[in-house]
Amino acid sequence: MPYVHRTVVCGETVEHRKMYSSRVHSKEVKPRKRSSEKETSKRQERINERVAEEHLRWLINCNYHYGDFHLVLHYWCKQVTLEQAERDRAAFLRELRKAYTKAGKRLKYIAVLETKHMTNVHHHILLPRFDAQIIAAAWTKVTNGAGSISFQMLDDRKTHAKLASYLIKESRSTMRRCREQGIRRRRYTCSAGMAKPEIRYQVTKAETWRKEPKARRGMHLYRFDDGSEYKSGWHEVSGWPWQEYYEIKDTA
Numbered sequence: 001m002p003y004v005h006r007t008v009v010c011g012e013t014v015e016h017r018k019m020y021s022s023r024v025h026s027k028e029v030k031p032r033k034r035s036s037e038k039e040t041s042k043r044q045e046r047i048n049e050r051v052a053e054e055h056l057r058w059l060i061n062c063n064y065h066y067g068d069f070h071l072v073l074h075y076w077c078k079q080v081t082l083e084q085a086e087r088d089r090a091a092f093l094r095e096l097r098k099a100y101t102k103a104g105k106r107l108k109y110i111a112v113l114e115t116k117h118m119t120n121v122h123h124h125i126l127l128p129r130f131d132a133q134i135i136a137a138a139w140t141k142v143t144n145g146a147g148s149i150s151f152q153m154l155d156d157r158k159t160h161a162k163l164a165s166y167l168i169k170e171s172r173s174t175m176r177r178c179r180e181q182g183i184r185r186r187r188y189t190c191s192a193g194m195a196k197p198e199i200r201y202q203v204t205k206a207e208t209w210r211k212e213p214k215a216r217r218g219m220h221l222y223r224f225d226d227g228s229e230y231k232s233g234w235h236e237v238s239g240w241p242w243q244e245y246y247e248i249k250d251t252a
Helices: 037-063 082-102 132-143 161-170 172-180
Strands: 003-010 013-019 069-075 110-114 122-127 147-153 198-204 219-221 231-234 241-249
Touching (some): 003 037, 037 110, 082 122, 082 132, 110 172, 132 147, 161 172
Antiparallel strands (some): 003 198, 069 122, 069 147, 219 241, 231 241
16 A cells, blocks of 8 residues: 655755655545535645745755845835836846856845735845845845845754745735736746755555654754644645655754
């Protein structure tokens, strides 16, 4: 009675997800009762968001490390449009690319645009560590002094699951606004040529998986916000069970 074991190696984190597939699932494992078509559509939206969060988390873990920057680019004006914000972001990144190149460094970025109803439009951008004054000056130049910038250094937890979750949540308002206007849009944008995770799928011939996973030698399990070292549940549409946990490389 096999199940599928997906392994994702990204940076110093190895993510594990064990799940059943319609191709290899056990007939002994019963899926939950399927919901109505309307409820299924809502659940499919949650799946799409979860998958987007997974891909963003892997991208961050592969390309950013302790000490790199999470920037928030603010506007003072409440009337900045989505189109103007996108033009400003492109101009800001062009300025930074020149500065990074001059310093012999490569610019790698991930950008999320937030447009919540009760807040000014603003950008979230991840960058490799660099001179903060040069970065701030680039945003001042683009906005003609009509904006500000906040800096936060990435922590040393080796997996940035919470950051990826936060950024995807911040993108919801922008995605909703674009859907209302009939505009197709990505939840985040990133530079080309970034490191990608190594993803492997293995069909495991076993009755089921271990209820409480254990880390391999030289690694430890990531602890989620609720204190648990693994998550489990039921697939939003198919109803099949799954289990997920992250291994983190021990510090030497």
